Amino acid sequence: MIRLSQVKKSFGDNHVLRGIDLEIARGESMVVIGGSGTGKSVVLKCILGLMTPEAGMIEVGGQDVSRVSRDAFLARFGMLFQASALFDSLPVWQNVAFRLLRGAQKRPKAEARAIALTKLRRVGLGPEVAERLPAELSGGMQKRVGLARAIAADPEIIFFDEPTTGLDPIMAGVINDLIREIVTEMGATAVTITHDMSSVRAIADRVAMLHHGKIRWAGPVSEIDQAGDPYLDQFINGRAEGPIETLR
Amino acid sequence: MIRALAWLGRLTLGLIAALGRMTLFVLEVFSHLFRPPWYPREFGNAVMSVGWQSLPVVGLTALFTGGALALQIYSGGARFSAEAVVPQIVAIGMVRELGPVLVGLMIAARVTSSIAAEIATMKVTEQIDALVTLSTHPMKYLTLPRVLAATLTVPVLVGIGDVIGIFGGYVVGVYRLGFNAAGYLQNTVDFLEALDILSSLAKGAVFGALAGLAGCYYGLNSARGAMGVGRATKSGVVAAAVLILAANFVLTEVFFSA
DSSP states (O other): OEEEEEEEEEETTEEEEEEEEEEEOTTOEEEEEOOTTSSHHHHHHHHHTSSOOSEEEEEETTEEGGGSOHHHHHTTEEEEOTTOOOOTTSOHHHHHTGGGSSGGGOOOHHHHHHHHHHHHHHTTOOGGGTTSOGGGSOHHHHHHHHHHHHHTTOOSEEEEESTTTTOOHHHHHHHHHHHHHHHHHHTOEEEEEOOOHHHHHHHOSEEEEEETTEEEEEEEGGGGGGOOOHHHHHHHHTOSSSSSOOOO | OHHHHHHHHHHHHHHHHHHHHHHHHHHHHHHGGGSSOOOHHHHHHHHHHHTGGGHHHHHHHHHHHHHHHHHHHHHHHGGGTOGGGHHHHHHHIIIIIIHHHHHHHHHIIIIIHHHHHHHHHHHHTTHHHHHHHTTOOHIIIIIHHHHHHHHHHHHHHHHHHHHHHHHHHHHHHHHTSOOOHHHHHHHHHHHOOHHHHHHHHHHHHHHHHHHHHHHHHHHHTOOSHHHHHHHHHHHHHHHHHHHHHHHHHHHHHHHHOO
16 A cells, blocks of 8 residues: 655755665554654655655555645545644634645535534534634644544545654543544554554554664564564663663 | 855855745746635635735824824925925825835735744644645645735735825824915825826835745745744845835836936
8 A cells, every 4th residue: 555665865964764665555554663853754744745755666556656646645645743733723623624625625615514523523522612723722632633634534544643742641542542443444544653652552553663764673563572673672661771872 | 265265155156046946936926826726715814914904004104104204394395495395295205115115114024924923833833734735735825825915905005005194294284384285185186196106006016025925935944943933034024124125226216217
């Protein structure tokens, strides 16, 4: 479904991605883990075309993403951003229905609003929040609205960028469960970026660890504790001592 | 010596590169005028924000400037017994120069700063990336409506500012300096020519476009964090103000070089 072959991306002298190879099957929930600044978000942005890799190839559904029609390509995706990235000036329901109110997937306003309310209900929010502005919501509620927006147009592929960052452990658990349920019931392909191990265990079918610009380890989540890779072992157990250099 | 030359070379190359980036940006913005989809609701919101909501500040600026201009011309004219030219000079000064320039600078302060800060904040909070993932081109959704609204509404603001500025001069002239009310108005109308008004409105359109473009350009090219937003806002306002003053000189030369 999604294949990255030798993808490289640098920012000046900082070689963030040094040749990423990764395959994500249709309907699979892949979680990419790795320390801060290892380029996890850059991987997502390269797939979406928000950043252009210097080398390598990215294919989605067998098509080279650099050669496809952007609108048709992006219509297949939904994305939950790290800080939700809700549009401040629009009420909640218009944030959720953004894609349904304009462009190729435009629907009548009443229908778009009805879909937005349904998606809000799916993420545990009632119609009373529909007319509020994002700034009037708590961080957890904003995350839910971001999730509702990501699934509003029933995308085939959903990206989650640090979905639990900034949330308390209980709310993080709720968001993790919601993501897992929604991905399963929609049959969507999901890619999640996180360094929260509770998210990994709740969301992932497969896990890939990014380290020093390359995929260090990839495999089923059930094998993560017995992988025997010292880097992965240090990361998932949160140890300061180990092969991954840490600033102290 | 070599170091100084190298520094000069880097500076020149940097300036040329910046000019190139800005030119490409302007061309891209206006190319979207002819390529759907368009966002009329965003355009309407921008018209309200740039035009309607700028009216109070534009009106007050013009009113006080017109009044002060009348006082200055009266006291300055008194040195060579030319107090009677107050209506004519207020009219020509407001319509040809002060109206467009002051409105342009007020728009740079109020609108460019607002556009740059809003778009820069959207950039650092990933709202621009979110727009792209929602199949919406930021140039079409954010930039074109704002630039178009500024280009079309600032001439109207300039026209209104000209009228209010002349009214400010009229109030001071009639109630403070003792001019005959009907005579003041007659002199104003008789002295102004169509070219004066045309140049004023044309300057307004150019200044509006520059203010909108500067706000969008610096907003979209903002660096990360609060400092990035602050720097984008400051740079947008400074660039808009300098470009407006430079364009004013060029347009004055074009319209009025004898």
